[in-house]
Amino acid sequence: MWGWVYTGMFSVVLVLAVLIGYLGTGIASGDVDWLNLVSDPSWSPVNGAFGALAMIYGSAVVCVLALLLAVPVGWSAAIALSEYLPPRFARPLRLSVELLAAVPSIVYGLIGIMVIRPFVSMLGGVPGGDSLLAAGIVLAVMIMPTIVAVSVDALSAVPARYREAAYSLGLTRREVVRSVLLPQARAGMRAGVLLGLARGLGEAIAVFMVIGRADGRLPGAPGVFFSSLVRPGQTLTTKLAGPEPMLAGTSGPYFAALCALGIILLLLVAAATVWGTRKSSNRPAKRGLRGHRAAARMRIPRDRLTTALRMAALALPGALLLGMLGILLTRGGSALNPAFWFSPSTGAAGGGVRDQILGTLLLLATTALIALPLGYAAGVLIGTRATGKTARVLETLTVAIGGTPTILLGLAGYVLFSSAMGWGRSWLAGAIVLVPVVVPVIALTTAGRIRSMPPEITESALALGLTRAQYIRSVVIPYTWPATLTGLLLGLARAAGETAPLIFTATVFFGAPALPTGIVNAPVQALPTHIFTLSQDSGAPEAITQAWGSALVLVLITAVLLSLAVALRNRFEGARRWTT
Amino acid sequence: MTTTLHRAPSLLTRKQKQAGLASSAALLLGVVLTGCAGSAQASSSAVQASGSTTVAPVASDAAEALKGQGLKITVATQGGSAGGISQLGSKQIQVALSSKPLSDEDRKTYPNTDFVPTQIGADAVGIIITKEVADGGVKNLTKEQVKGLFEGTITNWKQVGGPDLNVFVYDKEPGRGTREVLDKFVYGKGKPPLPPQSANYAVVGGNLETRNKLESTRGSIAPLSTGFIEGRDGLVAVPLDGVAPTLENVASSKYPMTRPLFMITDGQPKGAVKQYIDYLLSPEGQKLLPVHGYLTRQQMGL
Secondary structure, three states: OOHHHHHHHHHHHHHHHHHHHHHHHHHHOOOOOHHHHHHOOOEEHHHOEEOOHHHHHHHHHHHHHHHHHHHHHHHHHHHHHHHHOOHHHHHHHHHHHHHHHOOOHHHHHHHHHHHHHHHHHHHHOOOOOOOHHHHHHHHHHHHHHHHHHHHHHHHHOOOHHHHHHHHHOOOOHHHHHHHHHHHHHHHHHHHHHHHHHHHHHHOOHHHHHHHEOOOOOOOOOHHHHHHHHOOOEOOHHHHHHOOHHHHOOOOOHHHHHHHHHHHHHHHHHHHHHHHHHOOOOOOOOOOOOOOOOOOOOOHHHHHHHHHHHHHHHHHHHHHHHHHHHHHHHHHOHHHHOHHHHHOOEEOOOEEOOHHHHHHHHHHHHHHHHHHHHHHHHHHHHHHHOOOOHHHHHHHHHHHHHHOOOHHHHHHHHHHHHHHHOOOOOEHHHHHHHHHHHHHHHHHHHHHHHHHOOOHHHHHHHHHOOOOHHHHHHHHHHHHHHHHHHHHHHHHHHHHHOOOHHHHHHOEOOEOOOOOOOOOOOEOEOOHHHHHHHHHHHOOOHHHHHHHHHHHHHHHHHHHHHHHHHHHHHHHHHHHHHHHO | OHHHHHHHHHHOHHHHHHHHHHHHHHHHHHHHHHHHHHHHHHHHOOEEEEEOOOOHHHHHHHHHHHHOOOOOEEEEOOOHHHHHHHHHHOOOOOEEEEOOOOOHHHHHHOOOOOEEEEEEEEEEEEEEEEHHHHHOOOOOEOHHHHHHHHHOOOOEHHHHOOOOOEOEEEEEOOOOHHHHHHHHHHHOOOOOOOOOOOOOEEEEOOHHHHHHHHHHOOOEEEEEEHHHHOOOOOEEEEOEOOEOOOHHHHHOOOOOOEEEEEEEEEOOOOHHHHHHHHHHHOHHHHOHHHHOOOEOOOOOOO
């Protein structure tokens, strides 16, 4: 009876199984010396040396840098947004933050190359500017919106009566935040950080573009640690996004070592994701009202100072958004010319991006077609098992798949579709690889919506004597479809900017027809990979202009998907009022 | 209330079953279509070429020129020469672009592939330095000096007679033909050592990326096809052991880092692939090589 629903969920689990299967068989195909892998910094396949310590170190440093920069600002901005600003300012700002969180990482990478690399070069007085620090800054800018968005949600979930009670005791705003709101919202705010961390750990392309990719680099002495930050390095993801997975073949010690890197990466990201999303609401806040020592003196000035700091922190994401838009609009001005959208590219960096837009849309549409039934089915299963332990397990699994580093999906797709099945580069392989990015978002929004169905609706439907079919048609589907579609659009907005998986499975830089005529050996061109190649490979001004123009087009496509999602969400808030 | 909550889901089933059937049917149909398309496409699909970023500009120009004759050719550069060879070995593409000769190891790795290389021209890999360094006194580098620079033992240009400026090395990522030519020049048949622990050392991929970073980094050095620095005033190909990479020196192979450029196929080229390679070997196709700073087969005496 539940056959197809289970198929839906099964497909979600299948993704994880394929991924682990691919990595597992890889590891089994050659002995992996795990101890050596995690303790030795020298990586040289030619010499049979497979030590990944430098990559692990690089990942750690880059992520810590990103968190150090993003967390204080993100948290302060979230507090300012939710507690200091009046709703009529807070609402549009919150929307902008959500938009920022959806900007494709390839665009952050482009900004990294054009703005942050020169900045680090100037700051550290070092040539080049490819460095761990540049990667950390790019990641910080990337994950800050996620941290703000999740923290704002956590703060607004604190009941208003707590605030009212605290203010009526005569506490200043700073004291209310410190002693009432933060203890309540701490779990949610920490979740935001962990989700940001997971995104940072799994990000491949934006880091790849600015880190310099030098193998085997560890600071020799503690003293040179700081200068090593402005030097090139390598992370787990950049190693996997480079040429080596293509050179390693599909078995043997080299391939096994790369798969082992994938396993380490997967475990780290999964740990951060699961820890970040575990149910923390049913645990009481551990430390309730922590003592506010010496609070009596200088209360008002301190309150003012904190207000100023928090508003300044809020101004930063705002400035970032404006700055990014400004850069995109001024540099990517060619995108404002309709000819750029509707003419094909000529040569390496001329003409328009018609074929790239078509390719991107084709990939998205195919992904949507496959992901919608699977995600809906998985969502129904999770949603209707709301009370069970299984639901929690399924939900965690779904979240974990949603957080899987897409570079790993790309590599698994490369081995499975492009190599084993002989598809070569194929648009369909690219679309299938993007499906796991979209399915979890659909599943989770649908499940949440089903769970929020008030029991009265079901009761009245039954009391009216509706048949099951009538009940489904006139009650359940109208109730859940806006959420499902919102999930689909949000998922597609994320998939639109994916670069790493497409490079390995679906896209070429030159010569692919606008629309493929088959499936096997039928690559397309897509905006993200177009930007990647142009910005990475060439210093020619026309290529850079083309890259910025493509970035603006990509951001606009993402923005359209998101606005549709927001419009739908508003509509279904309305629907909820109608039903209750 | 809770019972209703639990009953509600069970009511979903019939519709779900229908929708499930529909979606499974759609998926099945998709799979069938995929299969058909797969078998139908095998013969008529576009020619896929991938590999060396050195060969790619010529390959792309030729593909563009053949578009008029109804030939569809795609060019990608993921993974460089070795990436192209490995993709050809795993039957993903029909033409591998390579700026390095095939090795015995390549043939051993892919025993089911009958690699047939066709040389379309030649090129010189230069040791490229910035004009500032060249003007500062670095007019020649010996093999030992090149070795020291790329191994990180020479860290300041004044150690090789240049200005007081730190050396910044851009090495090519593994699998790049350019890098193998450098390794052959410096180490002969021996294996190159591990990458240096020097701080002024980064890794780059394609040729355009290399040129871009050389131009934007003071005191930098990298191996790069000399064809890519034509018309770039800021970059200089330094003579090696007293031999400059001039046309004559490359054509006579006196310049030590001369390398052939190949299109590699699985078996003798046939059909569209043959048309493509024949075009590159024709007088018209050969004209594309000097455009990108490479030498024609004729210039190499082939």
